[in-house]
Amino acid sequence: MLDILYQDEYLVAIDKPAGLLVHRSWLDSHETQFAMQMVRDQIGQHVYTVHRLDRPTSGVLLFALSSEVARQMSEIFQAHELTKRYLAVVRGWINETGTLDYALKVELDKIADKQATQDKEAQEAVTHYKPLHQVEIPYAISKNHPTSRYCLMELEPQTGRKHQLRRHMKHLFHPIVGDTTHGDGRHNVFYREHFELSRLLLIAKSLSFIHPVTEQPVHIEAAVGEEVLGLFEQFGWPAQESNYLPQTAEK
Numbered sequence: 001m002l003d004i005l006y007q008d009e010y011l012v013a014i015d016k017p018a019g020l021l022v023h024r025s026w027l028d029s030h031e032t033q034f035a036m037q038m039v040r041d042q043i044g045q046h047v048y049t050v051h052r053l054d055r056p057t058s059g060v061l062l063f064a065l066s067s068e069v070a071r072q073m074s075e076i077f078q079a080h081e082l083t084k085r086y087l088a089v090v091r092g093w094i095n096e097t098g099t100l101d102y103a104l105k106v107e108l109d110k111i112a113d114k115q116a117t118q119d120k121e122a123q124e125a126v127t128h129y130k131p132l133h134q135v136e137i138p139y140a141i142s143k144n145h146p147t148s149r150y151c152l153m154e155l156e157p158q159t160g161r162k163h164q165l166r167r168h169m170k171h172l173f174h175p176i177v178g179d180t181t182h183g184d185g186r187h188n189v190f191y192r193e194h195f196e197l198s199r200l201l202l203i204a205k206s207l208s209f210i211h212p213v214t215e216q217p218v219h220i221e222a223a224v225g226e227e228v229l230g231l232f233e234q235f236g237w238p239a240q241e242s243n244y245l246p247q248t249a250e251k
Contacts, residue, residue, distance in 0.1 A: 002038055005060060006220045010069045010213050012047060014039055015222045016061040018199040022052050039063055051077050054163065056178070059086070059204025059222040072212035077160060082209035086155040086165060087132075087224065087244065089201035089231070090174040091187050093149045097130040100168050104161045126158040127168045135235040141190050148187070150177065152237060165202060177201045195231055203228065205244065221245065 006013040016022070016035050023036040039047050047063035048070035064070035076082055103122035133152040141148045151174065155165050166182045169175055175183040177191055178200040191197045208219045224232075224244050233239035 002035070002042060003223070004042070005222060006062075006218065007043070008214075010065055010211070011062060011073070011218075012039060012043060012065060013060055013062045013207070013220045016053055016058055016204075018056055018058040021055050022061065023049060035061055036063070050074050051160070053204055054166075054200075054202075056180075056200035057202045057204055058199075058225065060207045060220050061204070062207060062220070069212060076209055076212060080158060080160070082207065084157055084204065085206045085208075085246070086157070087203045087205050088153045088155055088165065088169065089177045090151050090153055090169050091149070091177060091184055092174045093134050093151050094129065094131045094153060094172070094174055097128075099126065099128050100172060101126045102168060102171055104164065104167055107162045123161055124159055125161045125164050125168065127165060128156040128158065129168075129172075130154040133232075133235070133237040135237065137235075139190065139194070141186050148190075150235070152232070166200075195234070197227065197231060199227070201228065201231075206246065 002017075003015040004012060005015055014035065021034050023034050036047060036049060045065060047065060048067055050062055050064050050070050050073035053059065053061050062073065064073050102125060104125040105122045106120050130153065131151050132154055134149065136147050136149045139148050140146050153169075153174075157164050161167075163182065166176055166179050170179075170182040177183065177187055178197070179202075180188060180200075203224060204222060205224070206219065206221045208217070210216070211218050223241055229239045229241070238244075
């Protein structure tokens with residue numbers, strides 16, 4: 001059973017586990033479970049996608065319960081009239097709050113997008129970032145340093161480009177731990193072997209917007225999860241779900 005975070009007669013949101021695909025894809029034809037079908041079976045009603053989360057990312061995933069509301073929500077996402085807040089564990093320390101305005105070329109799949117235009121111009125991509133906690137551990141993962149540093153970041157993408165947060169953190173030379181495409185393989189291996197964590201440490205923590213039908217503010221919050229909180233505890237970071245609600249994250 002998926003954890004339903006929000007539901008009314010127009011929308012339903014779940015806490016998507018890391019590793020779960022949003023919907024069926026011929027690129028992953030061996031997979032048998034998909035968030036879209038699981039939600040449909042769980043609530044007994046057809047659902048419509050309005051946005052996506054990368055397969056390895058966990059957190060808030062929103063669906064509409066009609067095609068009309070799906071259209072309205074898609075317009076809200078496309079107009080960036082909402083707030084998306086993520087948590088990410090990155091390599092190294094970032095000491096100051098900032099904004100990265102760095103355009104990104106469209107990432108094309110070699111098979112699925114082989115007919116697509118290959119030379120599209122880079123698209124605007126903006127991410128606000130804020131360091132929350134830091135740690136230095138006594139393990140020499142890099143030959144250049146006797147210790148290893150990590151930082152817990154709060155990320156707010158202002159645009160919705162493919163793999164935006166993962167690519168932006170790589171651009172800042174602070175890749176997200178567990179990212180097998182844009183990350184640092186040495187640190188990924190260390191986390192798998194030392195902490196028994198093989199997932200991408202990126203969580204879509206919350207989603208806030210004005211409801212397209214009721215016109216009331218909606219705030220949906222996902223859990224950090226016991227697995228990741230266990231890592232935080234080992235790092236000496238706050239390790240309760242309540243520590244990562246918006247009002248406490250500001251402290």
